[in-house]
Amino acid sequence: MKRGNTLKLAVTVILVAVVVFFSIQPLTNSETGIPLGLDLRGGVHLVLQAEMGKDGAEITKDDMDKARAVIEERVNGLGVSEPYIQTNYDKKRIIIELAGVADPDEAVKVLQTTAKLTFRDPDGNILMDGSMLKDAKAAVDTSRGRTDYVVQISFTSEGTSKFADITTKYLGQKIGIYMDERKIQDPEVSVPIVDGQGQIQGYSSLEEAAQYAVMFRSGALPVSMSIVEKNQVGALLGADSLNKSLNACVIALIFIFLFMLLLYRLPGLVADFSLVVFSVIVLWGLYGIGTVLTLPGIAGFVLSIGMAVDLNIIVYERIKEELKLGKSLRAAVDAGFSRAFITVFDSNITTIFAALALFLLGSASIKGFAITLIVGIVASLFTAITFTRWVMRWIVGINPRMSKWLFGVKEVK
Amino acid sequence: MADKYKDKKTLKNTAPVVTPAASEASYDDVKHEHRLYFNIVKKRYIWFALSLLLMIPGIISLCTQGLNLSIDYKGGSMFNIQFNEKVTQADINQAMDSVGLTGSVQLTNGDISAIVRTEALDQTKRDELLAAIQKQAGTFDMKNVEEQLVQPAIGDELKSGAIKSLAVASLLILIYVSFRFRFVYAVSSVIALLHDILITLGLFSLFQWEIDAAFIAAILTIFGYSINDTVVIYDRIRENERRMKKKDSFEDMVDKSVWQTMGRSVKTVCTVLIALLAIFFLGGESTRSFSLAMIIGVFFGAYSSICIASQLVVEIKKRTSEDNKKDNPAES
Numbered sequence: 238m239k240r241g242n243t244l245k246l247a248v249t250v251i252l253v254a255v256v257v258f259f260s261i262q263p264l265t266n267s268e269t270g271i272p273l274g275l276d277l278r279g280g281v282h283l284v285l286q287a288e289m290g291k292d293g294a295e296i297t298k299d300d301m302d303k304a305r306a307v308i309e310e311r312v313n314g315l316g317v318s319e320p321y322i323q324t325n326y327d328k329k330r331i332i333i334e335l336a337g338v339a340d341p342d343e344a345v346k347v348l349q350t351t352a353k354l355t356f357r358d359p360d361g362n363i364l365m366d367g368s369m370l371k372d373a374k375a376a377v378d379t380s381r382g383r384t385d386y387v388v389q390i391s392f393t394s395e396g397t398s399k400f401a402d403i404t405t406k407y408l409g410q411k412i413g414i415y416m417d418e419r420k421i422q423d424p425e426v427s428v429p430i431v432d433g434q435g436q437i438q439g440y441s442s443l444e445e446a447a448q449y450a451v452m453f454r455s456g457a458l459p460v461s462m463s464i465v466e467k468n469q470v471g472a473l474l475g476a477d478s479l480n481k482s483l484n485a486c487v488i489a490l491i492f493i494f495l496f497m498l499l500l501y502r503l504p505g506l507v508a509d510f511s512l513v514v515f516s517v518i519v520l521w522g523l524y525g526i527g528t529v530l531t532l533p534g535i536a537g538f539v540l541s542i543g544m545a546v547d548l549n550i551i552v553y554e555r556i557k558e559e560l561k562l563g564k565s566l567r568a569a570v571d572a573g574f575s576r577a578f579i580t581v582f583d584s585n586i587t588t589i590f591a592a593l594a595l596f597l598l599g600s601a602s603i604k605g606f607a608i609t610l611i612v613g614i615v616a617s618l619f620t621a622i623t624f625t626r627w628v629m630r631w632i633v634g635i636n637p638r639m640s641k642w643l644f645g646v647k648e649v650k
Numbered sequence: 651m652a653d654k655y656k657d658k659k660t661l662k663n664t665a666p667v668v669t670p671a672a673s674e675a676s677y678d679d680v681k682h683e684h685r686l687y688f689n690i691v692k693k694r695y696i697w698f699a700l701s702l703l704l705m706i707p708g709i710i711s712l713c714t715q716g717l718n719l720s721i722d723y724k725g726g727s728m729f730n731i732q733f734n735e736k737v738t739q740a741d742i743n744q745a746m747d748s749v750g751l752t753g754s755v756q757l758t759n760g761d762i763s764a765i766v767r768t769e770a771l772d773q774t775k776r777d778e779l780l781a782a783i784q785k786q787a788g789t790f791d792m793k794n795v796e797e798q799l800v801q802p803a804i805g806d807e808l809k810s811g812a813i814k815s816l817a818v819a820s821l822l823i824l825i826y827v828s829f830r831f832r833f834v835y836a837v838s839s840v841i842a843l844l845h846d847i848l849i850t851l852g853l854f855s856l857f858q859w860e861i862d863a864a865f866i867a868a869i870l871t872i873f874g875y876s877i878n879d880t881v882v883i884y885d886r887i888r889e890n891e892r893r894m895k896k897k898d899s900f901e902d903m904v905d906k907s908v909w910q911t912m913g914r915s916v917k918t919v920c921t922v923l924i925a926l927l928a929i930f931f932l933g934g935e936s937t938r939s940f941s942l943a944m945i946i947g948v949f950f951g952a953y954s955s956i957c958i959a960s961q962l963v964v965e966i967k968k969r970t971s972e973d974n975k976k977d978n979p980a981e982s
Contacts, residue, residue: 276936284804342792345773464773465801471794474732481934489928493921500917533864536929536937540871540944543925544878547918551882554914561683562675580885583830584878587823591874594819595867598811603867610871 242634249628253514264520271524272319273336274531274605277479279472280336281344282601285462287329296329299454304462305331306451308348310416315344331462332601336529341469354453356403357413364403364412369396371433373453375446378436386440388450397433405429416452482535489539493546501553503643504629508549511625515545518616523609533606541613544588548621551584552577553645560646566633574626581621585614674893677906684909691905694961701845701958704950708852717855722863723809725802726753727771729764729780730935731795733788736761741787748786749778758935770801812866819873827877831884834970838962839880842954846876850947860939868943875922876951879915880959886911887960904964908956919952 264270275282287296287304305324308331312320321334338344354367371391378385392400403412404426411423424437440446470478494512497505519538528534556573564572589611596607633639681687690697721728742755742764753768764787771779776799784790820840827836847869854861886907894903926948930941 286801340793342795464799466804467797467799469795469797471732471791471796473794474730474796478934478936481932482929482937485928485932488932489925492924492928496921496924532933532936533867533940536864536933536940539925539929540922543922544875546921547878550914550918550921554911554917557913558675558910576889580882583885584881587826587877587881588871588874590822590826591819591870591877594815594822595870598815598818599867600808600811600863602863606864606867610874 242631246631272529274529275336276532279475281341282468283333284466285331286465288461355415373450375450386446388437390435392433401431501645511620515620522612531605534609537606537609545617680909691901697957711855718858718860720860720862721800723805725770725800725805728798729766733790737788745782745786749782842959846951849950864940868940872947879955
């Protein structure tokens with residue numbers, strides 16, 4: 238029995254060491270690891286609010302889609318690696334997050350300008366602008382005996398005559414369609430368009446055609462957007478925050494490890510060991526959910542370490558009590574764990590409630606904190622009642638008569 | 651299982667059964683255990699008075715000067731600028747004046763960095779202000795400015811969200827504790843929670859420390875944490891209550907339970923405080939108000955779990971069951 242337990246213990250220690258070793262790289266890799274929030278690596282968080290035009294017309298879902306298409310177009314132009322753009326139709330808002338952008342100030346300026354659609358000649362001279370475009374929609378055309386995905390465009394009366402002139406003049410040439418200064422399409426004029434009804438061909442799918450249609454329409458009908466929330470952090474400052482908070486993490490861990498070791502001796506060592514397991518589980522958990530690590534998130538992680546230790550303390554205090562009542566080590570360890578389970582469970586469910594409330598009703602950055610806290614509590618419940626328990630049993634199994642001093646209890650004879 | 655049997659042999663002259671806590675420590679054992687033992691339950695009026703004394707200045711301050719809300723809640727613009735050389739407050743103030751803005755300027759990091767707060771600015775006004783600061787106060791790298799803009803409407807949303815989440819959390823906790831324990835316990839624990847929150851809010855109001863978006867996270871975590879603490883003690887009371895004999899006094903049992911869990915209470919607060927102090931001192935500017943609120947909340951949360959929550963249970967029980975008292979001479 239003794240040998241079996243020693244073996245199990247040794248295998249576990251080696252296994253944990255291996256897992257930790259192979260977790261470091263995938264989790265901390267700047268490309269594929271846990272993504273860092275913009276407060277840690279710099280970037281911009283913008284909330285744009287669509288504002289009603291002068292005519293007082295209601296902002297429709299379509300308007301929001303147009304606005305989003307323009308913004309997406311511009312963000313793509315910025316070359317940000319993983320932009321996050323979200324439309325909130327209820328509140329008529331668009332949320333943009335550009336992490337890791339080198340010059341956040343410039344990015345905001347680019348996003349802020351009003352979208353402008355223009356038609357230009359092959360040399361790039363502006364012929365007419367998008368305000369004369371009445372509508373653009375995606376369609377399927379089968380008139381030529383095959384399936385063509387097209388964008389049908391129609392012009393206002395003023396636009397009709399102007400476009401007729403243009404298409405007559407540039408017959409056989411390419412007309413550039415520009416969004417701001419970026420060329421998004423340059424269809425060739427095959428016939429003069431005199432009735433104000435045109436068609437652009439050559440899309441590979443209906444979705445693609447629809448995307449362009451939205452973009453053309455938004456040029457014709459720009460929704461005015463204003464910044465209602467902006468959070469901008471320079472890359473240097475972000476890196477500084479990251480260093481500081483990692484420092485705080487390391488120092489907190491060292492002190493907690495020492496504290497447990499001094500207080501509970503052998504079980505303290507076990508607690509420290511399972512804290513390592515706990516940290517690995519939490520980090521993989523966060524990685525799995527796809528959480529973005531932010532400053533509040535790190536604070537939540539450090540706090541959950543403090544709270545994970547609490548579970549061990551509840552169990553160990555219980556074991557000490559049982560030992561003082563004169564129980565054997567084995568019995569005290571079993572009793573400690575099974576009795577403390579109810580306590581640990583009750584007390585942590587309540588913390589989860591608070592975290593849930595934060596998650597459901599909190600703002601974006603607070604959500605990150607809440608998720609970290611919830612993952613932390615679940616992971617600590619798991620490690621405290623399973624992992625720590627196995628390890629403690631094996632240790633006691635190796636030598637059931639080892640000195641109670643190792644457990645932080647004065648030997649009473 | 652063979653080894654289980656072997657274990658029983660070693661148990662022969664101690665406890666006869668292996669079930670958890672089959673025998674229990676007597677009240678006297680618990681008293682002897684702690685060098686600093688004193689009767690916490692008997693002194694409960696002292697704790698109540700102490701807590702009131704702690705809360706009153708805070709409440710007065712909350713009513714008179716309120717909280718120092720950051721732009722997260724009231725809307726506004728905030729710039730954290732790292733200058734290339736030392737700057738003076740007067741220069742920045744002058745730059746703000748020149749574009750017709752008022753606000754607060756706070757120099758940090760040996761007068762190299764400045765935090766400038768003002769009303770919610772649009773892009774043109776913002777550019778004007780930054781240009782004026784560049785010109786009149788000192789040069790800085792635009793790429794590394796930390797900037798925050800919140801329109802007042804958004805701030806209001808955050809405020810109502812904060813209040814809603816507090817209400818939802820308290821309700822959930824109230825229901826859960828009533829369900830797992832009894833209503834008396836739930837009410838007492840929620841009063842103790844409000845006590846922790848009031849003290850924290852009161853201190854933030856008294857010293858006019860700024861309250862940002864993360865503060866609400868801190869308050870809710872204090873909620874979760876402090877109730878966690880309280881539940882551990884309640885749990886022990888519930889366990890000891892089952893073993894109570896007719897002649898035992900409820901007060902003594904509560905006092906014993908509080909002392910039995912004292913080691914745990916003190917140690918766990920220590921570990922959480924270690925974590926929080928590390929964030930406070932090393933975590934940088936942006937998590938400071940969060941960790942400060944947590945430090946205060948965790949400290950008073952532990953205090954209220956020991957001295958307020960379970961003492962309220964004793965007090966309410968005593969007042970609602972007068973006839974129990976007559977049967978029980980030990981309680982008078």
